[in-house]
Amino acid sequence: MDEIAQMATASSQSPVASEIFAAVSALCISIVVLFILRYYLPLRTTPAYLLVPIFFALWLPASMVLLVPIDLASSAMVDDENADARGIWLEPRALRVSWRITYWLTFSLTWFILPILAEFSDSGYREPKARVIDSLRANAQYYAIVFGSGAVGLIYVLISYGHFSESLKSTVMALAYCWGLILAIYLMGHGLVSIPRRLFRNANISGRLRRIQCQAPKVYDKMEDAEMELEDLEIQVSELSRRKGGSANFFQDWIEELVDLTNLPESQPGRATMVRGSGNVTALPNVITEKWLADLTRRLIRAKHARSRYVTEWNRLLEDAVKTQAILDSAASKKLDFGTSSPHADFLDRSLLNPYTRYLFHYHAAPYIRLGLGGFLSLASVCIVWSELVKDLFPSLSIIRYSVVHHNPLSEKGQVGFAGQAIAALWMMYMCAAALISITEVKVWRGRALVRRNTAHESAFWYASQVARLSVPLTYNFMTFLGSGLYQDTVFYDFLGQLINLTPLGKWFDYLFPAFILLPVCATLFGLYGKIQKVFGFGVDALDDEDESGSSERLLGTGSWREGRDLIERELNGTSAAIRGRRQDVINSTGEGSRPGPILTIPRSSTAAQARRERGPTTPFGTSPTAGDAGGSRHQANTSARRVGSGAGRRGQAVTLDNDGDDENFFEALGHRFKNTIDTLDTPEWFANFKKPKWMGGDDNDAGSSSRGGGNNDVRRWFGGGGGGGEGRIRL
Incomplete structure (x- = not known):
């Protein structure tokens, strides 16, 4: 009877059920990792030397979320009867x-395998041996x-420990841990x-649309x-x-492979240089070398x-703008329809919701869900x-x-059950998500x-x-x-923790350094990055948090939300697509004896303003007119004007401007701006019939012509300018 009781006790304490659960959980983690890889990489065309290391680099950290709760529960045992x-x-x-x-x-993936493979894949050499050597050379420093x-x-x-047997391994593990921490x-x-x-911010639908519009110019x-x-590199090829x-x-074979990588026309690719590129293409060297071709x-x-x-x-920004605007517009009709379902749309929107229930969910329920989840994660x-x-x-x-x-009444250190294991896994997932989401926001x-x-x-x-x-x-x-009474009994502490705490420096670093988490928390909470950018006048590339101080229009320096609204409107109306199509036709049709490609411009703002007057005061995105564009007569955002100074014409916006500002003084520049301001104003009727006196150089035939900038006189002459007639140049 005693032997039967012992066998029954041993069978009840067997970890077979736990092993099956762990195996099934590991299989689920593998499936999730495969879906992540499929989301970012095409599995069929990606080489195996890339997929296998990246799979394990994601699967092993995810498995730690499973190992830690199991280790805590296994080490918190009181006795065999309570297993x-x-x-x-x-x-x-x-x-x-x-x-x-x-x-x-x-450890091997982090410090050796992945860095070498990364440089190997980034190397421009053709032969594998040359790529390996180039990778090792790049990782030498x-x-x-x-x-x-x-x-x-x-x-x-x-010096501190006095032994050599464990010093090398403990040093390697402790240094790797400190840098990672x-x-x-x-x-x-x-x-x-x-x-x-x-x-919290995405809970406000109109505010979310405004932030999308502010991000559009950038x-x-x-x-x-x-x-x-x-395009510059394609011209060089x-x-x-x-x-x-x-x-x-x-290197003819190599050069032909480079041509295949470009989007140049198949016949006479060199003819595309007349309408492509920024005009600042680097000249080819006299001697073509393998190193230059690799670069x-x-x-x-x-x-x-x-x-x-x-x-x-x-494209994602345009999709978000259209979807957010549709949600705002659905307040009047009580129906929400996003049009043709995107292949990347949520299953909830594609199959389960009709227009009315979709309106209820996105307009009423989703903001409160975001607020509740945001409050819960704030407490976490x-x-x-x-x-x-x-x-x-x-x-x-x-x-x-x-x-x-x-x-646990039988122990002072407590005990971890299944509920505690699930909560521990959730805590670890949130901590890892907070760190990994920040990586995607880092300007690397x-x-x-x-x-x-x-x-x-x-x-x-x-x-x-x-x-x-x-x-x-x-x-x-x-x-x-969880306290030293619990985690010091774990297998993980026996394997890694005691090596980290081998020296007083490592122990104090492990306990005191995490307190510095207040620095990034306060910097992000109070918009420190944006304030540094505003004070010193340079972009902070460490973390680009959206609208850190709530005024991206002032901090980003790339235009206001009105300009972003115009860019999105122009793209959705097909203007930009038409320009790109015309430009591509010019590229493909250019041949021997052809004249230079036409200068393509953006449609004038007056046309867009007139169309908005005919539609009424409501803009295509449902925003009401403001003081800056009263009556819906705001001007189309001239995005090319703020990019001409860089010396590179933009695709679909080949604007020819003679910028000779270095040769003019302050009063001439002021005259330029004053004339440009007057030319954009609508002439009132009482001023249109005004006749210039003879002392101003006018006569009866050119009345009102100077107000349009088409007469012989130029307002810049009053400020020391030399422009006159049709020869005046407008400075934008």
Whole structure:
């Protein structure tokens, strides 16, 4: 009977059910990671050397969200008889093997595999051997800094600890943890504020539309800059393809591959140079070398991905503007219809809602849902920041600790059940989401970005490495919220924590540095980035939070919301598309003996103003006229005028302006602006019949002509200008 009882007890304590649950959870994580990869990368055409490392770089950090609750429940055991109260648990040996595999694979991906593969994919060389050498050369400085820091840390640990057996491993793990913790605390602090604030702001539908319109000029300028840069490189490739003889003969296959990457016409691609580009194309070198071709290939591929990034961002902005405006307009008809369903639309909008229920959801329910979720996440952010501040001095005041660990009368350290495990997983997911969302808002070198179905390979490797780098510090930082009586008994602490606390410096750094989370929290909460930009007059590229101080119109310096409204209206009405189509036809039809391409301009603002008067005071986007455009007669935003100074004409806006402002004095410049202001005014009837006296050089035949700027006299003469008649040049 005793043997049967022991077998029954052993069977009841078997972790088979927990192992099955862990395996199913790992399978679900794998499916989610595959969907994420499919969202940003085409799986069929992406090489395996990219998909496999990135898959593990995402899957391993996600598995830590599963391992930490299991480790907490397994270590919080009181006795064998109460094993069923531990929730999902595993044997210590299985946990140790899992942590070792997860940690060292993540470490290898973060510091070695992903950086080398990123530079390999970004290299412009054709041969794999040359690309590997170029990748190692590009990472040489990075590894020199890493190994130099490791050598200094090793000397410190040897002096403090006095043993060599564990010094090397502990130094490597501690330094990697410290660097990751610095980055994780800064990014998480920013995300803990930006996520709830974004929900609060998006709850106001009209405010959301205004912010979209304020962002439109900036996104449009970046899209056109990217297209101009790509066109310059395509022109350079076209000129290279026409070079025959000399050193170019050794690289004909390479040059033909570059031509295939461009969008030049198949017949006589060099003829496109008359209407394409900014006019500042770099001249080809006298001797074509392999290094120069590799650099040209790298810049061309980067330019193509940059163009794809900003075109996708612009299209998404237009879609958001149309959808938000439709929600506002539905207040009158009580029906909401977004037109033809986008393939990327939500399943709820495509299948389950009719126009009336869609109106109720988007106009009434969704704002309150955003407000409620924003308030809930705000409380969660406060709890995380509070727990960071009190976990060392007053660990019993940690709110996260009480939400995860429940009281156990048989033990002082508490116990973690299934509910506590689920809550712990949710806390970790929110902390990781706050850090990872901040990464997408960081203005990083090389303009890396995640683009739907078209992310650059180097950008995919870089973002995957950041996810892997942040996972371990955030995991261990969360465990310190639960009190030393609980997390010091875990397998993860025995594997990593004791090595971090090996020296007094590491212990104090682990406990005190997270308190600096107040710096990014306060900087984001009070708009410090925008104030720095306003005071010093330069763009802050660290974190570009939307409308940090609520006045992006003043901070961004790229135009007002009215200009953004005009850009969106022009794009939706097909004006920009027509211009692009005409320009592409000119490019394709240009040949021998053809005259230079026509100068394409934007339709005059008077036409748009007249059309708005005929429709009435309501604009196409439902905003009421303001004092700046009374009666709906505002002028069309001249986006080319503020970009002419850069020396690059924009696509579809080839404006010819003679800017000779360097040769005129203050009064001449004032005359230019005064004349430009007068020419844009509508002449009143009483002034149209006014005849100039003879002392002003007028006669009966040119009455009123000077008011239009078409007479022989020029108002700039009064300010020292030399323009007269039709020869005057207007300065914009």
